[in-house]
Amino acid sequence: MDTPGAHLEHLRDYNESLVVALARSRAEFDRAGVAEATGLTPQAVSKVLGRLVEHGLVEVCGVRRQGVGKPASIYRLVPGSRHAVGFHVARRTLRTVLTDLAGTVLTSTVTPLPPDFTPGQLLDAMREAVRKAGVNPVGAGIGMVGPLDHAAGIVRDAHRLRHWHDVPLRELAQECLALPVHLDKDVTAGVTAEAWRRGPAFRDGALIMVESGIGAGLWLGGAAYRGAHTNAGEFGHTVLQLDGPRCVCGRSGCLEILHDTAVADGQLGTAARVLATGIVNLLQTTDVNHVVLAGADLLRSSEVYETTTRDAIPRSHWLDVSVTLADLGADVIAAGAAMQVLDAAYGIPSKMGVRSLFSTV
Amino acid sequence: MDTPGAHLEHLRDYNESLVVALARSRAEFDRAGVAEATGLTPQAVSKVLGRLVEHGLVEVCGVRRQGVGKPASIYRLVPGSRHAVGFHVARRTLRTVLTDLAGTVLTSTVTPLPPDFTPGQLLDAMREAVRKAGVNPVGAGIGMVGPLDHAAGIVRDAHRLRHWHDVPLRELAQECLALPVHLDKDVTAGVTAEAWRRGPAFRDGALIMVESGIGAGLWLGGAAYRGAHTNAGEFGHTVLQLDGPRCVCGRSGCLEILHDTAVADGQLGTAARVLATGIVNLLQTTDVNHVVLAGADLLRSSEVYETTTRDAIPRSHWLDVSVTLADLGADVIAAGAAMQVLDAAYGIPSKMGVRSLFSTV
DNA sequence: GGGAGTTTAGCAACGCTGTTGCGTTATACG
DNA sequence: CGTATAACGCAACAGCGTTGCTAAACTCCC
Numbered sequence: 001m002d003t004p005g006a007h008l009e010h011l012r013d014y015n016e017s018l019v020v021a022l023a024r025s026r027a028e029f030d031r032a033g034v035a036e037a038t039g040l041t042p043q044a045v046s047k048v049l050g051r052l053v054e055h056g057l058v059e060v061c062g063v064r065r066q067g068v069g070k071p072a073s074i075y076r077l078v079p080g081s082r083h084a085v086g087f088h089v090a091r092r093t094l095r096t097v098l099t100d101l102a103g104t105v106l107t108s109t110v111t112p113l114p115p116d117f118t119p120g121q122l123l124d125a126m127r128e129a130v131r132k133a134g135v136n137p138v139g140a141g142i143g144m145v146g147p148l149d150h151a152a153g154i155v156r157d158a159h160r161l162r163h164w165h166d167v168p169l170r171e172l173a174q175e176c177l178a179l180p181v182h183l184d185k186d187v188t189a190g191v192t193a194e195a196w197r198r199g200p201a202f203r204d205g206a207l208i209m210v211e212s213g214i215g216a217g218l219w220l221g222g223a224a225y226r227g228a229h230t231n232a233g234e235f236g237h238t239v240l241q242l243d244g245p246r247c248v249c250g251r252s253g254c255l256e257i258l259h260d261t262a263v264a265d266g267q268l269g270t271a272a273r274v275l276a277t278g279i280v281n282l283l284q285t286t287d288v289n290h291v292v293l294a295g296a297d298l299l300r301s302s303e304v305y306e307t308t309t310r311d312a313i314p315r316s317h318w319l320d321v322s323v324t325l326a327d328l329g330a331d332v333i334a335a336g337a338a339m340q341v342l343d344a345a346y347g348i349p350s351k352m353g354v355r356s357l358f359s360t361v
Numbered sequence: 362m363d364t365p366g367a368h369l370e371h372l373r374d375y376n377e378s379l380v381v382a383l384a385r386s387r388a389e390f391d392r393a394g395v396a397e398a399t400g401l402t403p404q405a406v407s408k409v410l411g412r413l414v415e416h417g418l419v420e421v422c423g424v425r426r427q428g429v430g431k432p433a434s435i436y437r438l439v440p441g442s443r444h445a446v447g448f449h450v451a452r453r454t455l456r457t458v459l460t461d462l463a464g465t466v467l468t469s470t471v472t473p474l475p476p477d478f479t480p481g482q483l484l485d486a487m488r489e490a491v492r493k494a495g496v497n498p499v500g501a502g503i504g505m506v507g508p509l510d511h512a513a514g515i516v517r518d519a520h521r522l523r524h525w526h527d528v529p530l531r532e533l534a535q536e537c538l539a540l541p542v543h544l545d546k547d548v549t550a551g552v553t554a555e556a557w558r559r560g561p562a563f564r565d566g567a568l569i570m571v572e573s574g575i576g577a578g579l580w581l582g583g584a585a586y587r588g589a590h591t592n593a594g595e596f597g598h599t600v601l602q603l604d605g606p607r608c609v610c611g612r613s614g615c616l617e618i619l620h621d622t623a624v625a626d627g628q629l630g631t632a633a634r635v636l637a638t639g640i641v642n643l644l645q646t647t648d649v650n651h652v653v654l655a656g657a658d659l660l661r662s663s664e665v666y667e668t669t670t671r672d673a674i675p676r677s678h679w680l681d682v683s684v685t686l687a688d689l690g691a692d693v694i695a696a697g698a699a700m701q702v703l704d705a706a707y708g709i710p711s712k713m714g715v716r717s718l719f720s721t722v
Numbered sequence: 723g724g725g726a727g728t729t730t731a732g733c734a735a736c737g738c739t740g741t742t743g744c745g746t747t748a749t750a751c752g
Numbered sequence: 753c754g755t756a757t758a759a760c761g762c763a764a765c766a767g768c769g770t771t772g773c774t775a776a777a778c779t780c781c782c
Contacts, residue, residue: 005399006375008739008768014367015769031730038366044769046732063777069729070777149679156679204589216646220586227581227648228565229680238642241603242619242635250675251641258603274603280612281599285577285646287588314611318510318517319590369739369768376740392759405740407761424748430758431748 012051015040019048020346023058023077024102025199030064030072049075056081057101057346077102082346083137085130085179086338088186088331089113089122089144091160091212096129097334098137101342103196107133108331118163123176130177138345139180141337142173143189145213150230153183159213182340186333187233188224191217192343193328193336194292195224205290206233206282207326210275210298210305214256216282219290224340235282240274263297272304276312283313283321294326373412376401380409381707384419384438385463386560391425391433410436417442418462418707438463443707446491446501446540447699449547449692450474450483452521452573457490458695459498462703464557468494469692479524484537491538499706500541502698503534504550506574511591514544520574543701547694548594549585552578553704554689554697555653556585566651567594567643568687571636571659571666575617577643580651585701596643601635624658633665637673644674644682655687 018038022029031049035042052058059078063071079102088095094111109132111125130140147156153170170183184192191207198205200222207217214236218225226232236256237249244253245261255278262271275298279291291309298305302325310323326332379399384390392410396403413419420439424432440463449456455472470493472486491501508517514531531544545553552568559566561583568578575597579586587593597617598610605614606622616639623632636659640652652670659666663686671684687693 005379005401005405005740006372007401007741008372008766011367011369011372011739011768018366040366040368041770042730043732043771044366047769065778066729068727068779070731072730147679220581220588221584223582225581228650229648231680232646232648234645234648235642238645239638240600242601242638277600277603281596281642282646284595284599285593285643286586287590287593287595289589318508319592366769368770369737372739372768402741403759404742404761408740426749427758429750429756431746431760433759 015048016052017347019052020057023075028061028074028076030074032072079104083135084338084341085133085137085140086334086336087126087140087142088334088337089142094122094125094129095330095334097331097338098133098135099335099338101346103339103342105331105335116162119167119169119172123172126173127176137179139182139341140173140177141182141184141189141341142169143184143186143333143337146185147231148183148185150184150226180341182337182344184337184340185230187215187217188226189336189340190294190332191219191336192224192339193332194326195219196339197328202290204288205292206286206288207292207294208279209295211295214259218286220286235278238278238281240277268301268304272308275305276309279309280312289321291321291323292326293323294332299325376409377413378708380413381418384436389422389435389437391435393433440465444496444498445699445702446494446498447695447697448487448501448503449695449698450503450505455483455486455490456691456695458692458699459494459496460696460699462707464700464703466692466696477523480528480530480533484533487534488537498540500543500702501534501538502543502545502550502702503530504545504547504694504698507546508592509544509546511545511587541702543698543705545698545701546591548576548578549587550697550701551655551693552580552697553585553700554693555687556580557700558689563651565649566653567647567649568653568655569640570656572656575620579647581647596639599639599642601638629662629665633669636666637670640670641673650682652682652684653687654684655693660686
């Protein structure tokens, strides 16, 4: 099947996802509000809400008296009705996060991983972590350093891990955990978390991550963007200085080598300016209007990076870019991985392209 | 209405668009082929085809005897059933292209524009060009240098044109021509043309344009990508040399100034290497797997640019990038603008996100 | 206190979508 | 000429959102 045709059930799923997304973004809501926000008739919304209540995703939580007339029923999401597990696989640790349907982090644990751990060792740690969570999640998401193939679920060559060449991790984990599994680059999972937190206004954004390497997670047109080989966002290896020092990637004058050299020399201002130049290059290329700064190495000196970046971005009456710090802390990757699972099951992006149904080309 | 709900008619439109897209990519097709490609039942395909035949978009063109059994009806697109007009607004000329439903360029004309032409003068030229075309097109597309706002249809500050600040060109043209009008950056229109020509395999690509400025049109995830302010693809103004010469954009060491300086010095090899480095940077950021080289200044020395670019791109067993020359010639922008109009009316992207109905996140 | 007015909810019928069942049609083959 | 085969297409169907209308619940006001 090349391009899938649409059936009635997809229409239903789409509208249900729409309402779940709305429920997630509002503490409480009523039938009329959903009808107005979606363009569906109140009666159609009743049917959708009826199905969601039946499945336990949504519940009635009261009535609203707004003066004259019959009071409207008020609904709200039931966050505890569904759970998802998110993993952040780092070089020496496995971070496991359990989130509810709203994307709230319920528990967060860190398990040490053996040096140069094997796929088998990782899977054991994951199984144990899921067991400890004590609930039956709808799926598990894995955020990991690349390169990897998101669509195929294969880890290509995890940076600085010897046993990880062309490992079909998604399939292995799916079997081991008996759950649907999503595999993605850490930065992409991270930007997903940020996008969830910000809501629909966050249509085009980049999460800049400085933490043993420099990369970006891209959220373009309202969805995670990974590129043809799940390799988008490798802007740490873009050249900023044609005759610069040799980088590990083989080229010269990459952002990463320039930045790290400056940091090693104690010139934090220079490092921040280099990164800021790279970010402006990224903006010139992708024209995102949200930049989120993240990563342990960056957040350690967040103020310098934030102000330097802000100052470097050109502005005009029609160009506005927000620069903020990621505020989900160390959980951001794992939490984002869990949200990707929820998106796949209950999110709009999974059911229908994010450039949505009626957007003009 | 925040996020639109889905109704039955959208489902119908989506499936019809799907079949039209299929018809465009195959010279001839039958019911069974469409059913297999879309996952719809043959009976459903019959209904869709019946509607398309009724509207004249598709016709029966014979039968296929494949041995025993009743022969299958063979269908084909009726290219002449719909037309679209595409404009390429350059600094001194207006190029007008008339295409049919298949995207084939039927006529192409060039009208001189007065120096420093005004919006009124451009509109007059457009109206005259549409009149000469002699058909009733479904709409008109305009490809123009930025910056501009695609969504609002406003030209922000057309580069080197004095009378073009915050001009609501789409609205003006819509009134003047009595047609639906699309306004877009020239490079984005160009990459649309290339994507149409290549078909669905062209999911992630960039059209690199060197012609009085250096820019890229981006096609990401199967759709044109413009960014938050229709400003994506300005990679001519990304920094490649931190301490390089001052560029018109205010920064130092931009790709464009480095490239143009090398060209002015007669060092074409250096210029090509600079551009190639910029392209590799773009690949690191966006991970597209198709690079299309275009623009008068580039195509004049296409071989140097093409081989230099190919050599600069790193490869591995899982990374493959095609580098080709745009072969639509000078019509590429205007033709792409026309195709955007057709996409809006009969294309899948307009009806449903391109990351289609069932793609996983 | 009770009727009028207002707002929300929801049943029932409807139109339209793709689907299913099955008879019809057109061909090849023996 | 009868049979098997393959595609077609009418008719009935299930499921979607919509429409029409009635019921319910509340406030307001006489």
